[in-house]
Amino acid sequence: MRLIHNSLHDEVADGLRARIFDGVLAPGSFIDEAALCADLAISRTPLREALKVLAAEGLVRHEPRRGSFVSQVTEQDLDEIFPVIALLEGRCALEATRNATDADIAALETLHASLQQHAAAKRITDYYAVNFTIHEAIITLANNRWLAQSIADLRKILKLARLQQLHAPGRLEQSLSEHLAVFAAIKARDGEAADAAMRTHLLRQREALRELARTQKSRLLA
Incomplete structure (x- = not known):
């Protein structure tokens, strides 16, 4: 019975996580447990266990006597997380370069062609x-479970804000250029260059989000 219960609350956690990432449960919004239980046809127990999982991931915060709320990513959160994930993914690029076979390089080339299109x-x-698939491929090629686990934990938080940065003026073209630089370094078997290019790519994502926030603030004040 315990296995069934665990399976249910994991399934509920997956469903809530998807709703958060899709924006159905908006950042800062109150999580109505009664409504969710009715919607999902479940009892409070698996829902509350699922909320504990999401709270541990940083996607949900619990306030005593008030309930649970979807987390909001602050500017300080982004300032603190991006340098860390840049280091981690940079190291992945270095290790991926060391491990990649010719077939792996060919697969990455196909993905980058699609990215360009x-x-x-x-x-x-x-x-x-x-x-996302390219980043995942590079993490897989690195074959370092500690890096992969740490990146996955941080990504769950960054996913709340990351897609927005591609809407910043000129960011799409800049992002493509950065990706091609990472791939060129991997293809040339230059691990140090791949590390540096990946770190640059991640840190520029942060800059794009900062610029987007400034633009949105200016529009609100206009």
Whole structure:
């Protein structure tokens, strides 16, 4: 019975996580447990266990006597997280360069060709999907479970804000250029250059989000 219960609350956690990432449960919004239980046809127990999982991931915060709320990513959060994930993914790029076979390089080349096509057509959602696949491929090639686990934990927080940066003026083209620089370094078997290019790529994402926040603030004040 315990295995079934664990399976249910994991399934509920997956569903809530998807709603958060899709924006159905908006940042800062109150999580109505009664409504969710009715919607999902479950009892309070698996829902509360699922909320504990999401709270541990940083996606949900619990306030005593008030309930649970979807977390909001602050500017300070982004300032603190991006330098860390840049170091981690940079190291992944270095280790991936050391491990990549010719077949792996060919697969990455195909992905980057697709990335270029989506960038040219301004298909941001499709671009982001391929972009994510490329990052995942590089993490897989690094074959370092500690790096992969640490990056996955941070990504759950950054996913709340990351897609937005591609809407900053000129960011799509800049992102593509950065990706091609990472791939060129991997293809040349230059691990140090791949590390540096990946770190630059991640840190520029932070700059793009900062610029986007400034622009949005200016519009609100106008």
